[in-house]
Amino acid sequence: MPPDSPPAAVPAPSPPTSSPPSLIALFVAFAKMSLAGFGGVLVWARRGIVDQHKWMTADEFNETFALCHFLPGPNIVNLTFVFGSRFRGIAGAIAAFAGLVGPPVVIVTVLAALYQRYGEIDALRRILAGVSCAAVGLLIAVVFRMMWPLIKRRDWIGLVVLAAVFVAIGLLRLPLAAVLLVAIPISLAITFAMRRRGAA
Amino acid sequence: MNSDANPLLTLAWTFALMSLFAVGGANSAIPEMHRVAVDVQHWLTDKQFADVYAISQLSPGPNVLIVTLIGYSVAGIAGALVATLSMCVPTAVLALCVSRFLARSSHARWPAIVQAALVPLSIGLMGASGFVLARASDRTLAAALVTAGAAVLASVTRLNPLWMLLAGGCLGFAGLIG
Numbered sequence: 001m002p003p004d005s006p007p008a009a010v011p012a013p014s015p016p017t018s019s020p021p022s023l024i025a026l027f028v029a030f031a032k033m034s035l036a037g038f039g040g041v042l043v044w045a046r047r048g049i050v051d052q053h054k055w056m057t058a059d060e061f062n063e064t065f066a067l068c069h070f071l072p073g074p075n076i077v078n079l080t081f082v083f084g085s086r087f088r089g090i091a092g093a094i095a096a097f098a099g100l101v102g103p104p105v106v107i108v109t110v111l112a113a114l115y116q117r118y119g120e121i122d123a124l125r126r127i128l129a130g131v132s133c134a135a136v137g138l139l140i141a142v143v144f145r146m147m148w149p150l151i152k153r154r155d156w157i158g159l160v161v162l163a164a165v166f167v168a169i170g171l172l173r174l175p176l177a178a179v180l181l182v183a184i185p186i187s188l189a190i191t192f193a194m195r196r197r198g199a200a
Numbered sequence: 201m202n203s204d205a206n207p208l209l210t211l212a213w214t215f216a217l218m219s220l221f222a223v224g225g226a227n228s229a230i231p232e233m234h235r236v237a238v239d240v241q242h243w244l245t246d247k248q249f250a251d252v253y254a255i256s257q258l259s260p261g262p263n264v265l266i267v268t269l270i271g272y273s274v275a276g277i278a279g280a281l282v283a284t285l286s287m288c289v290p291t292a293v294l295a296l297c298v299s300r301f302l303a304r305s306s307h308a309r310w311p312a313i314v315q316a317a318l319v320p321l322s323i324g325l326m327g328a329s330g331f332v333l334a335r336a337s338d339r340t341l342a343a344a345l346v347t348a349g350a351a352v353l354a355s356v357t358r359l360n361p362l363w364m365l366l367a368g369g370c371l372g373f374a375g376l377i378g
Contacts (some may be wrong), residue, residue: 035260038362067299070315073219073291074226074264081292082299093296101288104261105268109280111255112272119251123373130346130372132254132337134364137350139227140330144355146323158320165324169231170331173239176221176232183321184223191317 020087021055023095029053030080030099041076041100049083056083077101157194161187207275208282210241215267215286220294224322226264226287230329233270234336243274250337258365264288343377 021029033044042065049055056064068078077100084096118124150158161183168179214236222229230253237243244252252273256266264287271283302311338344350364371377 034262037262038257038260038360041262064299066315067302067311068295069224070311070318071291071295071298072222073295074222074262074288075224076262077264077288078292078295082295085296085299093292097288097292100262101264101284104259104265105280105284108256108259108261108265108268109272109277111259112269112280115251115255115269116273119248125251126372126375126377127369128251128254128372129337129343130368130370130377131258131365132250132333132368133343133346133372133377134350134368135254135257136330136333136337137347137352137368138257138354138361138364139326139333140347140351141354142227143323143327143330144351146319146326150320150323155320162320162324162327165321166327166331169325170328173231173235175235176218176229176325180221180223180321184317187317187321188314191313195313195316 021053023088023091026084026088026092026095027099030084030096031103032099034100034104045076045079055087157190161190208278211271211274211279211283212286214241215271215283216290219287219291222287222291223318224325226262226266227329228322228325230266231325231332233266234332237270241274243270246336248273250333253333254337254365340377342371346371346377 029048030045033048034041037044046058046061050058050061064082065075065079068075068082071078077097080096080100081093085093088095115124115128119128147159147162149155150162165179165183168174168183169176218229218232218236221232234249238246238249252269253266256263256269259265264284267287268280268284271279271281273279275282334344334347338347346368350368353359353364354361368377
């Protein structure tokens with residue numbers, strides 16, 4: 001397992017404040033953030049990395065997160081990987097990733113086994129039905145919170161692109177890859193054109 | 201059902217490919233997960249998919265854990281691990297390569313443009329996630345009202361979301377959701 005392998009000989013690009021964390025410290029820190037994070041780990045990751053351990057400044061954290069947000073895949077997993085590697089190379093990336101994903105995967109696998117065994121019990125079915133209704137509501141709230149800046153600055157083009165993706169994926173149920181292979185170039189072209197117009 | 205193919209290979213291939221298109225995170229890929237798991241592969245029913253999402257939200261950890269649950273229901277513990285790693289590792293390695301490349305070069309302008317271009321796409325995808333999940337879980341008026349209530353409460357208050365999940369569970373247990 002990664003935590004007891006020797007520190008990788010990768011030049012750590014000047015950690016901001018304190019000395020670089022060990023592999024075990026990375027594993028434990030990310031396990032803690034992950035287990036604290038109900039409905040998303042980002043808030044806890046910021047708190048742990050920036051406020052508690054002072055491994056990054058707030059700006060460095062924002063920059064790293066922005067990078068991981070525009071890349072595909074689970075953002076927080078990407079962030080964890082990039083962060084771990086910055087201090088301890090690939091071994092650090094694996095240690096942080098194992099901390100982030102390992103313990104919750106164990107928990108969720110136990111829950112899955114329980115669900116498979118007892119999922120047909122009526123009381124449990126009713127409870128899960130209630131929880132999923134509320135969970136969907138939470139997701140919708142996140143969507144509105146993310147949409148709000150676009151509405152506020154009257155970004156009509158952005159909103160049209162947003163609506164088109166919603167219709168294609170949510171209503172027409174087209175395959176994700178096909179939709180994005182069309183939508184990404186269009187959105188990039190629009191954004192690029194707008195920037196040039198704004199700069200001119 | 202794709203019964204002659206090895207289910208672990210199908211899981212690995214499905215989620216590795218899907219992760220590369222998960223613009224904005226795991227929640228953006230939920231409609232695609234639903235399309236593949238319910239409509240194409242028949243791994244889960246609509247109702248089971250809604251349940252699996254609920255369980256993933258009830259557990260701590262990153263949002264990507266819904267993939268672990270889908271993997272488990274297809275091929276047990278091996279399926280859970282394969283699905284999780286397939287969804288996480290390819291894009292994590294990609295992120296690592298890109299971050300090293302950016303650290304070495306000074307092309308600091310295009311990431312901002314790419315990011316700005318992807319924002320509306322990822323919101324649209326997450327909106328579709330909300331819609332697909334609402335169609336799977338809100339089968340009665342009462343259920344739709346719980347969803348709407350949670351959405352409003354989460355928008356206007358700073359209440360810990362866990363409380364709303366618990367409240368939903370209690371309402372469900374009391375038989376108010378049907």
